[in-house]
Amino acid sequence: MLSFKEIKHDLPAGIVVFLVAVPLCLGIAMASGAPLFSGIIAGIVGGIVVTLISGSQLGVSGPAAGLAVIVLNAIQDLGNFEVFLAAVVLAGVIQLALGFLKAGDIGYYFPTSVIKGMLAGIGVIIILKQIPHAFGYDENFQGNMHFLEPQGGTTFSEIFKAINYITPAAVIISVLSLFILIFWEQVLAKKSRVFQLIQGPLVVVLMGIALNVVFANFFPQITLRDNHLVVLPEADSIGGFFGLFTTPDFSGIFSYKVLFLAGTLAVVASLETLLCLEATDKLDPYKRISPANRELKAQGVGNIVSGLIGGLPLTQVIVRSSANIQSGGRTKLSAFIHGLLILICVMAIPNVLNMIPLASLAAILLMVGYKLAKPALFKSMYRSGMMQFLPFVVTIIAIVFTDLLTGIGIGMAVAIFFILKNSYSVSHFMHKEKSANGGELYHMVLAEEVTFLNKGNILRTLRKVPEGAELVIDYTNSAIVDHDVKELIEDFKETAHTKNIKLTIHKIDQEEAKVHTPL
Missing domain, CATH: 3.30.750.24 (STAS domain)
Structure with missing residues (x-):
């Protein structure tokens, strides 16, 4: 059930998550080789359907970057997006069954050092991936979390490349945005409750839109256009809007390719969800424990609905969840608001959303990344001893140089080594x-x-x-x-x-x- 007791905190947090989620939904859809609107559908379903069923108070669900490569290869292999949607529906059924079989308990077997390493690693990745967008180099899609870039190169080569393609307007917007975010949080929010209710990220987005309008009128040579802004599909009517939805083709649902894909999506999405669920609970200032099996059921229903109306597969996503927490979200009302806002704005004002500079969103995500990978966290883990610190650091490095699930697997291997070493020693x-x-x-x-x-x-x-x-x-x-x-x-x-x-x-x-x- 949704609670409106904390709406003064949940409303601004929901707005911030909405602003972060829209370009991520589009970027992941682009990386997946799917229609752009399929990412938006997954964001809406994750925000509304999954939130209503989930027991997680702060988790936010939507299309996941970790599934982008699987989805891209699957669509190309199947040769038909509608057949792929049938696999998404079947994956949701499998997840629902896993929830009833209480498979969610597997998430409790990941050590704290690896979970904290995952959070810090995601923080570092967010910072590295957003630096090019802050410079105005927007060739890389929003939501990419892999070290190897799809168009060639690596995360670091993209940063060096961005230096050669600096866009003055983007740099001005990102620098001013960072200043506002820091000043808002460190000074203004401590002086008046008004600045606690009106979140800095919202101000940053409005400032970015206003500045680009100023540039367009007085400095047209540096105005941000095309891929420097959010790009949402725009429908010319209600009928056109509903025409953006796609229904699945179930004719080949029992073929080996579809069954294998459904199983793969279900397992990977469930594992990523459980890891993010555990990480979100670690970040929760109230230290609430979310029911893992109920989360699997919620994700299962979400994927069934998403697949039926043309959306990408979804998971709980740590980038959006951490943005929710850092923005002051208290209950799952904030995640619901974010999903509702995506639906309303895509229907009513897509042209306004398409005025948001990616540089503004880059500044917001840079702050989110910093809070996830604060130096104080590294000091705390170091003081905990090598048994905690080494798996923590290895997980971070592995995530940065591979991807989320591979990095966690490597971190787990190091943690298990220490467990075995201790077991060997205390016989x-x-x-x-x-x-x-x-x-x-x-x-x-x-x-x-x-x-x-x-x-x-x-x-x-x-x-x-x-x-x-x-x-x-x-x-x-x-x-x-x-x-x-x-x-x-x-x-x-x-x-x-x-x-x-x-x-x-x-x-x-x-x-x-x-x-x-x-x-």
Whole structure:
């Protein structure tokens, strides 16, 4: 249910997310090789349909950059956008089933260091990707999150290329926009509640439109045109607007290509949603926990609806969600407002939206990126120790140089390495004391859970027991002792006499009684 108690915070946040979402929807549709309006449809469905069903208070859904390559290849492979839409509907059905099967719990198994690394990595990517737009070099589409550019080159080569194509008007707008955003947040918002209700990003967008109008009238040689502005499809009538929607072709829905594509979309979209859901909860100032299985169901319904009316597949998106949080959103009303605004403005005033300079939006996203990757976060993670810091940094670097899911996978591999290393190290506790006859008595107590991963560490310790010593191996308090470890101990028992070691094993037998087995 939507709550209007926080509307004074949710309304301005919803406006900001709407302004950020529109060019992202268009950019992702362009990158996907799909009709531009399909991105807008996904944004509307994500904002309205998914929000109404979702239990996430701050998550915002829409077309995802992470699916753009899959969608592009799928449309080319199928040769028909309408058949592709059928796969989107089927992917939604699969997601809905995953939600009922409680598959959403998988999101809880990602370590905090990787999730925080994902957020910081997205922040760095946003900054790097928006620098060219701030300079006025808008060849790269909004929403691209991959290191390798579709037209060739990399994220860094695009930045260097942008320096050679600086557009004065865009630089003026982006610099003034950044100044306004910083001054608004650091000074004005602290002085009066009026400046808290009227968000800086909205002022920045209006200022960008006004400045470009001034340029057009007095400095036409530097006026921003064409791809320097938001470009929305414009319908000349209500009938023309509804004509922009597309229905799916279900004739080939049971073909191998469509079934395989639907499964791929469902798995990738679900994983990206769960990761973004976890990350959004980390950013939530109220630390609310969103129900993951309900989110999968919401995304499933959203993809069914989106596919039925001609939209791209959608997920929960961290760029929009973080923009929502940074703009002061409190409840899911802000996400609903953003979806409603997309619908109303696309129907009523697309020509006004098409006056928004991309440089204004670049400034807004630069601030969002900075807040996600603040230096204070790096310092905090460093103080947490290498076990937290290394997966965090590796995740950031991997995301910047690959893409979101690949980067998270690499970060997870590093985190799992540390988990295995710790598991290897904490297999047992060994202490030495004097025995009754004055010799050395070694007491090895096994951990509560001992797996085959601990075998090497235990073997190394046993080899260090000197000749003629007494050794007690105790696993009476161990809930699980792997067969490999038991076999290792039995092998040591067979050879202990060769080093004149007196061995005693304390364990629990089948009757739950302690058995002492001296040699």
